[in-house]
Amino acid sequence: MTARTAESSAPRPVLLCFDGSDAAACAIAEAGELVGRRNAVVLTVWEPFEVWEPYDPGALLGAGIAKLGSKALGLDTIASDLAREKMQRGVDLARTSGFDARGQTAQSKPWQAMCEAAEELDASTIVLGARGLSRIQSALLGGVSAAVLVHAKRPVLVVPRRHRSS
Numbered sequence: 001m002t003a004r005t006a007e008s009s010a011p012r013p014v015l016l017c018f019d020g021s022d023a024a025a026c027a028i029a030e031a032g033e034l035v036g037r038r039n040a041v042v043l044t045v046w047e048p049f050e051v052w053e054p055y056d057p058g059a060l061l062g063a064g065i066a067k068l069g070s071k072a073l074g075l076d077t078i079a080s081d082l083a084r085e086k087m088q089r090g091v092d093l094a095r096t097s098g099f100d101a102r103g104q105t106a107q108s109k110p111w112q113a114m115c116e117a118a119e120e121l122d123a124s125t126i127v128l129g130a131r132g133l134s135r136i137q138s139a140l141l142g143g144v145s146a147a148v149l150v151h152a153k154r155p156v157l158v159v160p161r162r163h164r165s166s
Helices: 022-035 057-062 075-096 110-121 135-141 144-151
Strands: 014-017 039-046 100-107 125-129 156-159
Touching (some): 022 075, 022 156, 039 075, 039 110, 075 100, 100 110, 110 144, 125 144
Parallel strands (some): 014 039, 014 125, 039 100
């Protein structure tokens, strides 16, 4: 074991992953009960909007999108703004749950951003909620909690969706 400096002797922060879902809110509350008052970072991840090719021009014209890219439509700006709003809700939840929390957002694949943020912060634990998707839903939508479990280099607390009765 290596000696730690006075600055590094403070408890490492908990990374609280928050996407605005009930599952993520429950995970924050459960983590507050399990780890007590600690520093925490609430991370909300957003992915840029992409118009996939090939696309149905008729459907896009009907939606008013035509061939405009996401930047021209301001969709990435909207996604970033929504992520900041969700992140702030997560910070408020974390503070209510006893954490000394601050927030940050990231633009990336969710599991990747979570693992990278945990490394950058030297987080003691990554906390996230599991939505309880079926196998087919997970295959189509991706299982973020499963990917974090596989790729993270530190402990991960995955709180099941129906864990809390509140």
